[in-house]
Amino acid sequence: MKILLFGANGQVGWELQRSLAPLGELLALDVAGQPGLSGDFTDLEGLAATVATVRPDFIVNAAAHTAVDKAENEPELAHTINAEAPGVLAQAAARIGAALVHYSTDYVFDGSGNRPWREDDATGPLNAYGRTKLEGEARIRAALPRHLLLRTSWVYAARGSNFAKTMLKLARERERLTVIDDQFGAPTGAELLADVTAHAIRALAADAGKAGTYHVAAAGVTTWHGYASYVLQAARQAGQALKAEHVEPVPSSAFKTAATRPHNSRLDTARLRATFGLALPPWGAGVNRMLQEILGTP
Ligand SMILES: NC(=O)C1=CN([C@@H]2O[C@H](COP(=O)(O)OP(=O)(O)OC[C@H]3O[C@@H](n4cnc5c(N)ncnc54)[C@H](OP(=O)(O)O)[C@@H]3O)[C@@H](O)[C@H]2O)C=CC1
């Protein structure tokens, strides 16, 4: 099996380089690409040419414009990277008979209600990032039936930028931390996503009927405040000197951001678990592993 990976240096892309390697021949491109092969999602013609040249069996796209607040001020760039480029990849894949694996987000939902979102629930993104990701999904579905659209939430990894690392940095610098306690979801490790992806690719290669949209998130639920408190307690236990004594819970209305975020980001993963025969671990298990890695604890 030949796999072409885009976004190889992001949180998920980096872990995919590990998990996809045993499946066959893996060509991993970041934004810089390789001589004659573009990996830049603003270079739509170059991307299509890369797919035509490499002729992979599977394309895995981990590249995205993930700066949620920034996307409010640069919606065209977010649209090119999150909507147009995935559409171009899907069309290029269709031309050569390849399948495409792509990631999407809890931010395609409007955050209403309090039950976990199912794949077929109505979408209603509240911000530019979510709107562009939703359009990326639609373009892939329209161009290529053989796809896996994996919607996930609150991704973290030892490598890269994420909320847990921001909290550790702020807690070292500031005495007072305020964090939203009315947005609910599950932090999901890039390691877990990468492992699930490899498993799902093998399953799709054996059975085209497994193509479709799936929710992938760690089990359980917390808030950003619960997540931050968990991370800082672990850091204290690991002997880290933190200025912030505790994390103050605040409602979303008291913490203004450029982009509006959903209150309910919970994802129902029953379809993924049943289709692929997988179990998803509780969110704290993966967070503990990341913290051990970045805090240097045994
Ligand atoms: N992070 C999260 O919390 C969540 C992420 N997702 C989705 O999961 C996927 C992976 O996200 P994650 O790994 O966390 O994101 P990261 O931000 O860690 O990685 C995104 C990658 O995309 C690359 N990229 C940005 N612009 C371009 C461009 N013009 N051309 C090529 N590559 C580009 C970045 O490169 P560089 O660093 O050089 O800019 C980076 O390597 C994305 O589809 C994302 O939407 C879904 C839910 C939650």
Ligand SMILES: Cc1cn([C@H]2C[C@H](O)[C@@H](COP(=O)(O)OP(=O)(O)O[C@H]3O[C@@H](C)C(=O)[C@@H](O)[C@H]3O)O2)c(=O)[nH]c1=O
């Ligand atoms: C830094 C900070 C953030 N917050 C809030 C703002 C926001 O509601 C929440 C998370 O903030 P962040 O900006 O770190 O996370 P955000 O960029 O919104 O994370 C999202 O990224 C995209 C890519 C996704 O697809 C989503 O699943 C989700 O992971 O925490 C605080 O309450 N206090 C703080 O000090």
